[in-house]
Amino acid sequence: MTPANSRVTVVGSGNWGSVAAKLIASNTLKLDSFHDEVRMWVFEETLPSGEKLSQVINRTNENVKYMPGIKLGKNVVADPDLENAVRDASMLVFVTPHQFMEGICKRLVGKIRRDAISLIKGMEVKREGPCMISSLISEQLGISCCVLMGANIANEIAVEKFSEATVGYRKDKETAEKWVQLFNTSYFMVSAVQDVEGVELCGTLKNVVAIAAGFVDGLEMGNNTKAAIMRIGLREMKTFSKLLFPSVKDSTFFESCGVADLITTCCNNAKLLHLLLLTSGGRNRRCAEAFARNGGKRSFDELEAEMLQGQKLQGVSTAKEVYEVLRHRGWLELFPLFSTVHEICIAVPPTAIVEYSEHTPKFSLVGGSAQFF
Ligand SMILES: NC(=O)c1ccc[n+]([C@@H]2O[C@H](COP(=O)([O-])OP(=O)(O)OC[C@H]3O[C@@H](n4cnc5c(N)ncnc54)[C@H](O)[C@@H]3O)[C@@H](O)[C@H]2O)c1
Structure with missing residues (x-):
């Protein structure tokens, strides 16, 4: 169970990561059980202007590289320091390209205690067989991990066109419902099924x-x-x-x-x-x-x-x-x-x-x- 006033961090700030932060930030403002601020970890890069991407996101409230023209919500705070971004979070949303997840998990071992959800599409193939990203997160970080997938072209959701998504959970229906609550909006309809894989x-x-x-x-x-x-x-x-x-x-x-x-x-x-x-x-x-x-x-x-x-x-x-x-x-x-x-x-x-x-x-x-x- 997650405590009242859960703090949310989004790990990833690409095209879908930015829209996920926008969806979540609109809900944390409305729902008492969540802290208003949403942290978003940014893999730092220098823009052609010479400025740092995270600084531009915090100044303009837009991810000018991966989701230009869309206001993320003033309660979204971009943070280029991964460890700092996750420090106080009780709900973690993983949304990076799948090839970076193993490295990210290694950096977070022992630093995470709460629930996670993965929006990442992909798998790792190891000698012992295929490993889904949610299993990688669960095994490396010792936490439970739901998934959220669906017909979700980020650019369309960014301009609030109606779409649906599916949360997959293993056992804990209560946590799955909390994830549904965090993502669900009038234009983004989320339902949960007990079938992570x-x-x-x-x-x-x-x-x-x-x-x-x-x-x-x-x-x-x-x-x-x-x-x-x-x-x-x-x-x-x-x-x-x-x-x-x-x-x-x-x-x-x-x-x-x-x-x-x-x-x-x-x-x-x-x-x-x-x-x-x-x-x-x-x-x-x-x-x-x-x-x-x-x-x-x-x-x-x-x-x-x-x-x-x-x-x-x-x-x-x-x-x-x-x-x-x-x-x-x-x-x-x-x-x-x-x-x-x-x-x-x-x-x-x-x-x-x-x-x-x-x-x-x-x-x-x-x-x-x-x-x-
Ligand atoms: N974009 C969509 O419409 C969409 C929809 C549903 C699901 N997804 C899934 O979401 C996940 C994230 O995709 P996206 O569209 O947000 O990203 P993206 O492809 O738009 O952006 C790439 C991201 O990777 C980051 N990056 C680059 N090098 C890195 C490194 N070494 N370590 C960590 N991060 C690095 C970049 O800063 C950027 O944030 C993927 O698994 C994708 O399949 C995307």
């Missing part, structure tokens, strides 16, 4: 399908092909999740974190094109589209640097991590879409995305556990 794997794996969707767009294959890729992708997401964690529930795939996030991530919203450099949602799809248009001749690293301006691509590294799990467990041919996405990222031509033939299903998932037939 299901929610987190949905958010993580859909980025691999988004890369496939981008290839399809870059090859100008049309809507039927895109729909086929999304259907096959959703099926692989569900099978992979249930093979890794038999407790994952079918119903989770129908929450915002499941099919809704998959749709928004794979859609090509032409209206977003004028925001090309600023738009984050769909970044995996957009970079994959550019990759396919260039026939795979420009690397994802190059496209990420050029198109995302400091924002991070998640789908390519997740595809590699998923591939490592598949190879290690001998499941490669059971997941033709996931494996083809990684192979295209490293070597084969983008057209391979529609060249594989689906293998006859070799197993089904009944009652939550894998059964071969």
Whole structure:
């Protein structure tokens, strides 16, 4: 249970991190059980003007690099000192690109005592197997960790367009409800389900399908092909999740974190094109589209640097991590879409995305556990 007047710190201040801070800050002002101030840890950088990003955020109340034009709320305080930012917090929101989390956790060992939630889409692959980011946080810091995922393109939520999200929790429903309370607004509708792994794997794996969707767009294959890729992708997401964690529930795939996030991530919203450099949602799809248009001749690293301006691509590294799990467990041919996405990222031509033939299903998932037939 969290005490009255919980203090919240957001660890991360990118595109989604800034909007998460804005959502939370509007609620901490209204709700008596939270301290008004929301700390936001900023990975410090020097802007072209020579000023420090954290100082500009505190002066203008805007994250001028990752979410320009959006006031975060006067009760958001940017702090470039990680240890200081988390010192008094009883509720921690982790929202950085997943590749930085291991290093961040190492710096926080022994300094955190309370509840956490992860908004991070991605996983770490270790020798002993895949490790979800919420497990990394729980194991390294010795605290419980919920997750929040959903069809959440940060730029759209920043301008208060209606959307939904899903909180996944393990056992403690009361804490999950507190997280719902902290994020829920009239334009951001949050619900909770008891399925941490299901929610987190949905958010993580859909980025691999988004890369496939981008290839399809870059090859100008049309809507039927895109729909086929999304259907096959959703099926692989569900099978992979249930093979890794038999407790994952079918119903989770129908929450915002499941099919809704998959749709928004794979859609090509032409209206977003004028925001090309600023738009984050769909970044995996957009970079994959550019990759396919260039026939795979420009690397994802190059496209990420050029198109995302400091924002991070998640789908390519997740595809590699998923591939490592598949190879290690001998499941490669059971997941033709996931494996083809990684192979295209490293070597084969983008057209391979529609060249594989689906293998006859070799197993089904009944009652939550894998059964071969
Ligand atoms: N942007 C979205 O629309 C969106 C929506 C839902 C979930 N997410 C997830 O949220 C997470 C964070 O994404 P984002 O969009 O807020 O970030 P971002 O990609 O916009 O920004 C990158 C962030 O990483 C920071 N950074 C760079 N180098 C670093 C380092 N060495 N150590 C620590 N931090 C460093 C940068 O300062 C910046 O804050 C990701 O897991 C993403 O998948 C994003």
